[in-house]
Amino acid sequence: MFPRAEPRKSLPRVPPDMRILVTFAVEAEFAPWRKIRKFERGSSKFEFSSSTGETPYQINVLLTGIGEVSVNAALAKTEFLTVKKPDVLVSSGFAGGLKPELTACQIIAPVKTRTLKNHANVDSEPPLRDEAVHLGALPIENLITVDRLVKTAEEKSRLAFFGEAVDMESAIVMDRFAQAGVPSIAIRVVSDVSGEDLPLDFDRCLTPQGAVKPLNLLNQIVRGPQRLPDIIRFGRQSFSAGQKLAEFIEKFVAAVPAILERSVNA
DSSP: OOOOOOOSSOOOOOOOOOEEEEEESHHHHHHHHHHSSSOOOOOSEEEEEEEEETTTEEEEEEEOOOOOHHHHHHHHHHSSSTTTOSEEEEEEEEEEETTTTOOOOOOEEEEEEEETSSEEEEEOOHHHHHHHHHTEEEEEEOOOSSSSOOOHHHHHHHHHHTEEEEEESHHHHHHHHHHHTEEEEEEEEEEETTTTTOSSSSHBOOTTTTEEEEHHHHHHHHOGGGGGHHHHHHHHHHHHHHHHHHHHHEEEEEOOOOOOHHHHOO
C-alpha cells in the first residue's frame, strides 16, 4: 500500500514542453487512436510518443497491462513517475457498465475513481473533468477499480451499489501519479452494459498484456458454439467503442493546453 497523496489545489502552469500521458491497459484499446494520430514506439514495446506538430507539447502513451499487479510492474519499468513525469495523466480504455442508464459506446468521466478496499481513491481534476463533460462525456460519480474481470450481469448488479462503472486499472494508475503530484482524469468508454454477460472467459483466453491465447480461444468457441453470435456482436460493439474513445481522446488532449492556461489565468 502506498501513502495517501494530498489533493492538488490547482493545475500546474503550462510549461513550454508540456507532456500529456495517456494510459491504456492493452493494445486493442489503444489501436484505434494509433490510426488517427501518428505514434512512434518509445524505449519499450509498451511506450509510445507523438509530437503534436505545430505545438510544443508531447503526448505519451503507456500500455499498463490488465489489473493492479500489471500496472505496478509497468510503472516500475518506466520513467513516467520520475524524469519523464507528465503534466497531466489520462487513464483511459474500456469499462463495464454497472447501471442500466449507461449504454454501450458511451464515454464516461467519473468524479471519483477508487478500489473496493479503498486503498486507492482519487478524484479527477475538476477542470479536466469539466472539459470532458463539455466535450460530451457522461458525468458519473464513481468508477470502481476491481482486481478481476466482472463477467456476468449478476456480478455487475452486486457492484452497482458502489458505482456506475467498473474497470481494472484507473484507480491504481491515478493513485500512483497523484503521489507524484500529477493531476489526472479517468476517461473511459462503456464496452459492455449492466444487463449482459461477457461472451467469453477472457481470463482464460487473454494474457495480462492483452495478447490472445489462440488455442484457449478456439477451445471456448468449440465447447460453446451457441455463443458465437454473442461473440461476434461483442466484437463489433467493442470495435465501435474503441473508435468512439479514440475520437474523444483526440479532441480532449487537444483541449488540455487551453484548460491549463485558463487555470493559470483564473
